[in-house]
Amino acid sequence: MATLASLSTPPPLPFSWRTSLLHYSPCLTQFSFAMLPNKNRAFSWGRGRRSLLLPLKCSTSPPTQDAEPEPNTTSSSSSSPSSPSSPSSSSSSSPSSSSSSSSSPRDWAYNLCAGLGGIGFLETTYLTYLKLTDSNAFCPIGGGSCSDILNSDYALIFGVPLPLIGMVAYGLVATLGLQSARKSLPFGLSETDARLVLLSSTTSMAAASAYFIYILSTKFTGASCSYCLLSALLSFSLFVITLKDFGLREIQKEVGLQLFIAGFVVITLNSSYSNSRTGPSSLDDINLPYFTTEITSASSPFSISLAKHLNSIGAKMYGAFWCSHCLEQKEMFGREAVKLLNYVECFPNGFKKGTTMEKACADAGIEGFPTWMINGKVLSGELEFSELAEASGFAFDKSSQPSEVVR
Numbered sequence: 001m002a003t004l005a006s007l008s009t010p011p012p013l014p015f016s017w018r019t020s021l022l023h024y025s026p027c028l029t030q031f032s033f034a035m036l037p038n039k040n041r042a043f044s045w046g047r048g049r050r051s052l053l054l055p056l057k058c059s060t061s062p063p064t065q066d067a068e069p070e071p072n073t074t075s076s077s078s079s080s081p082s083s084p085s086s087p088s089s090s091s092s093s094s095p096s097s098s099s100s101s102s103s104s105p106r107d108w109a110y111n112l113c114a115g116l117g118g119i120g121f122l123e124t125t126y127l128t129y130l131k132l133t134d135s136n137a138f139c140p141i142g143g144g145s146c147s148d149i150l151n152s153d154y155a156l157i158f159g160v161p162l163p164l165i166g167m168v169a170y171g172l173v174a175t176l177g178l179q180s181a182r183k184s185l186p187f188g189l190s191e192t193d194a195r196l197v198l199l200s201s202t203t204s205m206a207a208a209s210a211y212f213i214y215i216l217s218t219k220f221t222g223a224s225c226s227y228c229l230l231s232a233l234l235s236f237s238l239f240v241i242t243l244k245d246f247g248l249r250e251i252q253k254e255v256g257l258q259l260f261i262a263g264f265v266v267i268t269l270n271s272s273y274s275n276s277r278t279g280p281s282s283l284d285d286i287n288l289p290y291f292t293t294e295i296t297s298a299s300s301p302f303s304i305s306l307a308k309h310l311n312s313i314g315a316k317m318y319g320a321f322w323c324s325h326c327l328e329q330k331e332m333f334g335r336e337a338v339k340l341l342n343y344v345e346c347f348p349n350g351f352k353k354g355t356t357m358e359k360a361c362a363d364a365g366i367e368g369f370p371t372w373m374i375n376g377k378v379l380s381g382e383l384e385f386s387e388l389a390e391a392s393g394f395a396f397d398k399s400s401q402p403s404e405v406v407r
Helices: 015-024 070-079 086-133 145-150 162-181 191-219 226-275 281-285 301-312 324-340 359-364 385-392
Strands: 042-046 049-053 316-319 343-345 371-374 377-380
Touching: 086 145, 086 162, 086 226, 145 226, 162 191, 162 226, 191 226, 301 324, 301 385, 316 324, 316 359, 371 385, 377 385
Parallel strands: 316 343
Antiparallel strands: 042 049, 316 371, 371 377
16 A cells, blocks of 8 residues: 555545546535645555645634625614514613613703702892992892891902802803703813812812801801802802712712812811901900980071981982981081981891891992981081081071081
8 A cells, every 4th residue: 555655756646536526525615626735746646546635724604605694684683673683782782771770860960950050140140230339139038138148248258259250150150060961061071170170169169158157157146148148058069969979989089189178168268367467356346236325405596407408409428327427417406406307227137247238328429427418419427517518508697507507
């Protein structure tokens, strides 16, 4: 028997056999036998038969004409929900469905932040308009307490109106919430950065609201401000919504940042209010209830005539119940004549830290007491009869003036 080692030159392979082999062998459907190098051809002889051994990897796929429709059948089977190959497609589509379901609570939080931020923006815009125009706020609860609080020194931070700062903060939260829900963040912000800005903003707003609640309860005892309470409710609600969106694990990573922001807000507010004090610190605790003072001096005919003249031309005297110069001016007229004067009390409800004067006094621009408004002229301080008569056009004879008022 001849062996493979004894073969020096392999016999030529007939063309007809090679053609039939390529046609019927499924292992050679994608290979050209004519391009196979001679060194890759091996032959073995056994039992008198000659066989060809090719170093090829046999494929178990069916012939070419049956394998071509595979992409179409695969796609159709994947699109069919009942086909056996649908698990792969369903598994590939399951992440998108799960991601959309997991993002819905976050979108809900964004929309809620946008809605509450929009309400706060409208409120602070209205209060900013009142502050810039020196108008009194309509207070549904608390009467005139809203104007007293909103026009006090605590409504300014380093000279900037507090409602204006709140308007910017609420506007930022509303904008970020709306844009995050729409997945169209401005300035190239990522969603992670937007969430961090929301957390920082709501933390600062909640800290400021807590500080203002403390001021309201200690400096404005018995006063009520519906706008202040509404702003505090909105700030705390936004803060809670943001915390819930982050979750406990993420909040633990950002707790240091939150504490820093809250401390910075409190220090800034405290520094602003400390620098805005115009008097001794002991004035902060003053609480003067309104009281009346009895006029003891008698009126002269001249003072009565002058008082009637001042009243007839619409002249007004602005004063305060605790003002000693106002009391001296009234004593100059006497108890009968002072009743004829058009006197405006600027603090009819008493005086304490943060209390503002009456709207009539504020509109007149009163800065000190007493102040006379005669024929459109503003005269400050305690005035003599001659000055009042001259300013009002009252004809008088110096000799007819009471001797006690001539100075």
